[in-house]
Amino acid sequence: MSDPSAAPAAGLGPIIMRLLRDGFREQGRLYGVAIAAMVVVAGSAAAVAWVMEWIIDALGNPENRGAVIAVASTVIAIFVIKGAATYTQSVFMARAGNRIVASYQYRVYSKLVSQGVGYFNRTESSDIIMRVVQGATACRTLIDIIVVSAVRDTLTLVGLIGVMIYQQPTLSLVSLLVGPVALWGIRIILRRVKSIMESQLTAFSEIYRVLQESSGGIHVIKVFSLEDHMRGRMDGAVRRVEDRMNSISRLESATSPIIETLAGFAIAGVILVSAWNVLGGQPSTPGELMSFVTALMMAYEPAKRLSRMRVSIETALVGVRMVLGILDMPESQAEARDARPLKPGRGALEMRGVTFGYGAAPVVRNLDLLFSAGQTSALVGPSGGGKSTILNLAMRLYEPSEGEVLIDGQDLAGATLSSVRQRISFVGQNTFLFSTSVRENIRMARSDATDAEVEAAAQDANAHTFVSELPQGYETMVGENGSFLSGGQRQRLAIARAILKRSDIMLFDEATSALDSHSEALIQEALARVTRDKTTVVIAHRLSTILGADQIIYVEEGRVVERGTLRDLLAADGPFRRLYDRQFGVAEPAPIALAEAAE
Structure with missing residues (x-):
């Protein structure tokens, strides 16, 4: 079987559009409130840079107390509004993101259980768990990156650049020359991210595999003294994950020195051009220059986050492809379109x-x-x-x-x-019990069965006596796959479950x-x-x-x-x-x- 993680052959654009379409269709109201709050946050950032002109002008004329009070009140209002909008954005983005994770996990699980038994025979359970857990989280991460970057960071950067251009058009041109150089540096970083993330998820799968084998095969591990062998496997898997995480961290962090260095050159250039008036033109007032410098300094953070956005997208994209690969996977055992229920009969x-x-x-x-x-x-x-x-x-x-x-x-x-x-009812030699109570394990055969019917089935399976002697009787939890019971006890509960179903x-x-x-x-x-x-x-x-x-x-x-x-x-x-x-x-x-x- 081909790797489901590689199933979506579409490029980055179609995958992002699909995630956004699904996310906004399901959680449009929450994202709408969060986006509105982001617009306010972006506007507040631009307002902070803009008001610096008023602050400097007011401080230059302290005798005009009315103007000073008005400026101070404006600053308070801006920061109160920004704080409230930031809180609203965080809360609603978290609620929408958590709902997205839950939705994708349910959809992937629903798709998996609709597959035939053959799929699970061919696919390791550790790989399935990784896809459900890691992949669903990656979907949320990618949507958050796109929404936050496209709305808050982009609008904030645009607003601050607008303030810069309005206050100092010539100096703005000098400072914006660093943009193309930054993009060139980031493209180099992206080439390494994809391959590292693919091997990273493989290493995560090995961790899940070792954990599951240790839990399910602990008797074999103990009897054959395999503790050191399993520790070695886990140590190797953990170290591979650690190495790849460090590599990803280095690549993501590499955007910071690029932007930091280029920002330093931009600010230095602005200082030199402004001090020597190299390009001529009307001299700036202290307030205008301070407003420009403030906008330039504040633009650094959203610009840095935007520069990291593509790296973060590539990091999440491998997990997203795994989820979409499962959701797009054809069912290995599907009903015919005109399938009809079996008619009653004696069961030949x-x-x-x-x-x-x-x-x-x-x-x-x-x-x-x-x-x-x-x-x-x-x-x-x-x-x-x-x-x-x-x-x-x-x-x-x-x-x-x-x-x-x-x-x-x-x-x-x-x-x-x-x-x-x-x-049909079935009892196999490899008995499986759910991690719930004795009563609920038997009742899995027929959800509407009464307690009396459950206990009658246990009596028919010769299980009632030992169940009655358990600490909580029928309410006793059996543990993972009945680990708290003996093999014979588990088998008798499985037989009771089959009896309760009353199949032909x-x-x-x-x-x-x-x-x-x-x-x-x-x-x-x-x-x-x-x-x-x-x-x-x-x-x-x-x-x-x-x-x-x-x-x-x-x-x-x-x-x-x-x-x-x-x-x-x-x-x-x-x-x-x-x-x-x-x-x-x-x-x-x-x-x-x-x-x-x-x-």
Whole structure:
């Protein structure tokens, strides 16, 4: 898969216009108030430089106390207005920016969860987290840079230059000669910024990766004494981020000496030209000259910020491209435009000529299967034979490259995804729990379930007893992916969740693998009760768990090798019989008697 961060091939202009269009459409009122405040701030800056003429003239004639009081009152008013406008600008820009971050994070997450499972198999979770967190913040940063620079700094600079030109047109021309030289210096800096930022985000991704692997694999790290190895990885990632951050800081700071030096030459030139009257013309009054010098000195700060603007934009642009790349990414599993909900039925599940592979080589080939409504079917066979893939296709987590998957004769390709998922419950061998309470984990199957229904499902899954003994019972928090519970406890909660959903079709992929023999027997009894009259498909490597199945299907290398009842397959003396003999020894009547008892 191509890197989503590189997806938007548009140049800087279209990306900025897209961000501004989206930002102002969603937060136009907040940005409008902030921009109005920026206009006032810019006008106040020009007014400060302008009023310097009045201040000098008033101080030169202190006997005119009325004029002095008027000038002093004007200065107070200017700074009060500027302070209030600066506060308003900061508050409303922050509110709009925070809303932009939240909006982009939600939109990116919404886009991600609409992708098929294959996308998450191909993309590391650390990379996804970085895109959501760093990218959304970069969008806010870029909008802030554009709005603040384009409005406040530009208007402030224009206002101050206007004061300069009005007071001293000739001296203004001398001071403005440094502008083209500054732009030339900044263009040199920009050439380095892009490459550094791209490698910077790669280094950030490695930090996230190390943190996630340390959290998820802490048992392996401890058992194999990998602490020093992981510290080394983290140290390398952190140092790479530090080095790149220092490089970016140097490049951003490099604009300051350029502007500082050029400003020094400009001010020195103005002093020399003014003192020696090199260019001739009418002599200036002290007030006019002070107003000009004040405007020139105040223009330095907005000019410096504007000179850094392009560097800051390039710094944020890599993260912005990552976000837009995800938002523009086509969904890897999309519903048909005319998709319709599945019609009610008993839940017969069928595959006709299905071929599918995760890569170039197919995992299942021209597969024909029928899981009859209301019956239990067992999938057995060697690992990697395609059993879990069959369940993934049944849940429409993947689309077959050839053939059809049907529920009650309806092709899933033409059905809405939500209606397919409503008909199916699933428990896998890799149990996943959310970082919330026991009750809410079970209730994830059906949000409208009552507390009594949740507890009844836990009882059916043989989970009620141990849940009742937890510190807060059903309100006990289970930790990240159920880290506060044992493997068997997590699996029983997952089974309770599937039971609560009350689906027509129930799929179990080694659902009792983490249970001891006593708990497994109780769960098998519960499953036999709750799956009665439901279409049930069970993957099991321990044949003792599926001896009572209505049909057993032996799958190897993506093909059905044989199928039938337990007695049929034992009599056939094929691969299932050899698997049976390896687990039970020579066929004995006890397992068959167990199967008959289950019936």
